[in-house]
Amino acid sequence: MVQTLMLSGCWDRNEINDYAFWIGTALDLSDNGKLQKSAQIAVPADFKSIRGGGGNNQRANIVLTATGSTIGDLTQQIQDKLPRKVFLGHRRSIFIGEKLARKGLIDVMDQFTRNTDTRLRTDIFVVNNGEGKEVLHINSPFNQFSSIVAVDQDRYCRLGDTALRDVLIDVGRDGIRPSMPMVEISPMNPQEKGKIFDVRSVAIFNKHLQMVGEVSGRESLELFWVKGVLKNQFVTEEIEEGSISLYESNLKQTIRTRFDGNKLKAYVKLVGTGRVLDNNTDIDLSVSTERNHIENKLNTIKAKRVEETIKKLQTQFGQDVFGIGEEFHREHPYQWKELRNRWDDIFPTVEVAVEVKLNIQSTGDIRKRIVRKGDKGEKE
Structure with missing residues (x-):
């Protein structure tokens, strides 16, 4: 009797060589008002590893662009251009x-919430005075994919780590409005053109996911500190005696709210620890009384400045990107x-x-300041 051996196999499996890896997405508004989607696709033959440098002239990715009316249609148009x-x-x-961003992102975000292939940990940015696809064409000397460079840079630029998940959570709540880091691609000098971009501003959105403004520099850091996103920062504080540079870490916040008759009041407490990096004053910070005096002075200056930033966002944009409303909701x-x-x-109208x-x-490894020639205390 002849026996037949039946072998089962994964006849419907997809090999890794069958995929085109989509590393970054850009969404723009074309001149005729249509939605434009660009994809940064890895070209496996042109890169050795995902962490390799991108300094050579040969790019390890290709940028494809499609124009249409819906995200799904644009994705299919890009798929039509690929053999994988x-x-x-x-x-x-x-x-x-x-x-x-200024027109509005409601329709864009709807697709992200429905597509099961979407990673909610994907970082999201607004391109300041530019188009998203411009960032995809950046050829960074640090990595062959500008989309990965943006993720790493966002981690170290002090503006926290804003992911698609965070934006979607803020959109679904009544007591907070979304905010996103902004990418600036204008070069500071010719050597940076096409290679470097900055992450130093924050885009402010309303409840309809329309961008209404932006804050930059110190104000953007203070925004994220009050929101509870900022974890550390390098700052230089100017006082009457000179300037002091600090590395501030373990940054946290608490917000308490209460009703005072018809008025709503919020109390924000910001805490953290500092390490002195540069002391351009004649104050000896190794002396506890002197250090406490400087601490109190710096804390007073910081508190006043943060209050001014909150007031600016209240009057200029009227959007609660801090989450103060969520604290009222909770309490x-x-x-x-x-x-x-x-x-x-x-x-x-909330008083903050x-x-x-x-x-x-910590005041550093050398506790006392180096004495200048002719300064008081110099040995004769």
């Missing part, structure tokens, strides 16, 4: 042109029912007081 099946599981960044759930639908009108408690725990 697109795979979104490795996408690291999404770049949104400012023109599209006063019954009263919040009367506030939630009017929060954009109420937030600018800020307290900063930053402790200088």
